Structure formats: structure tokens, C-alpha cells
Amino acid sequence: MEIRELQKDHQIRAAFPVMNQLRNHLDEEEYVALVKEAKEKDMYRLFGLFIGEEIVAVIGFKPMITLYYGRFVWVCDLVAREDKRSLGNGEKLLSFVHQWATEEGYEKVALSSGLQRENAHRFYEQKMNYERVSFVFKKDLER
Template sequence: MKTTTIKELTTDGEIRSAFTVMQQLRTHLDEEQYVDLVKEAKEVDNYLLYALFDNDEVVAVCGFKPMITLYYGRFVWVCDLITDNAIRSKGHGKRLLEFVHEWAEKNNHESVALSSGLARKEAHKFYEKKMDYDKVSYVFKKNL
């Protein structure tokens, strides 16, 4: 019988266990960069990293952080959300994002927000059609 669970990843070993899935989204990072950035983000920016496990295998990963801005008020920003490419469309991403919604509500946040790369058309459909997200802005970036 298959059992899925969602668990916060806190130790170096747990963080590393999600790398092969996270790398499918963050292809520019090697494993050491990934671990270092997660640890720094957790320490400095209240970043939380959760994984959805199918039995004992990581199948989806989500990193998010609680924030406050004048535009959104108290909200949760989803920094990273990825389901293993090999097993997409089985409800894992939906389940993990619903977990974030529940976490946000439980912790008195008013909304959940994220950005999605322009080329990720299937992800946009997922957010708008399956998760009922509104497209509210563009995100702009300048490398320094």
C-alpha cells in the first residue's frame, strides 16, 4: 500500500534528499550550492522546505517563506515548487500547495503568492485552472 506524507526538511541529509527533484526546477545549482542556499535562507529569511514523500521517496518539493508587504499584507511567498518530472499529473503538486495554503491559514496569513517563469505554460495552467490562482502582476528582475 502506498503512503504519502509531507515533512519539513531540516537536516543537511533531509535537504540533500530533495536535491534531485529540486534540480529539475533549479537547474543552475549544484548540490553544494543548493544546500548552502537552503541553509542560509532558513537562517536569514525564515525559508521553510517541505517534501511530499511517496513511501520513502521524495516526489515533490516546496520551499516557501512568510512575508509582510504593503501590497499583500501578511502572506506566504512560494519560492520553489516542483514535482518529479517522471510522475507529474498525479496530484502531488496540488497536495503540496494545498498544504502551504493550510500552513498559511493556520499561521494567520491572508494569501499565498508565487511567480512562475514565462516559459512554464503548463505550470501556469496548473496554478490558474487547478489551484484557482489569479494572475495579478509581472515580476521584473535586473542582474547586478
């Protein structure tokens, strides 16, 4: 088992089947374009958890600074392949981000989770000791 950064187009593309289980509103081309743009403009990092050469889980995150949290890492995406869930893969990736954040001088790790994802909420609160601190609101703007 190994965690590797996905930097090249073919690596990013290889993670799509796993990421698509979380971000199923994106097609493969849109996903690749958004990852590349986020990496270029927003310091987004994408890592895969590999068993052999097979990606079983992915995590995307970016360092941020806000007045509310100070210096922190925002976890944008975390998903394990459906047939590899509840095996500790999410815990391994999130723990990796905790270590990365600490080594890079960040003080916190934060994330949001969809209201319907109750199993994920239990994982974050009970297994990973995250605390529920806010609601996230969004508004779709007309183009």
C-alpha cells in the same frame, strides 16, 4: 503519502535531485548552502512529499509582509519529479501551504512562475484558482 519538513542537511540534500529539475542552475553544494542560509535568515521552509521514503515533490516557501499583499506566504519553489507530474503531487503540496498559511494567520499565498512554464500557469490558474496579478522583473547586478 506524507508531507515532511526537510530540516537536516541530509534531508535537504536528499531533495536535491527533485529540486534540480526546477533549479538546474544550482549544483548540490550551492543548493544546500542557499537553503540553509534562507532558513537561517529568511524563515524559508522546505517540505517534501514522500511516497514511502522516496521524495516525489518539494515545496519551499517563506512568510512575508509587504504593503502590497499584507501578511502572506511566498512560494519560492514548487516541483514534482518529472516522472511523477500530473498526478496531484503539486496540488497536495500547494494545498498544504494554503492550510499552513491559514493556521499561521497569513492572508494570502503568492508565487511567480517563469514565462515559459505554460503548463504550470494552467495548473495555478485552472486547478488551484490563482489569479494572474502582475509581472515580475529582475535585473542581474554586476559584481
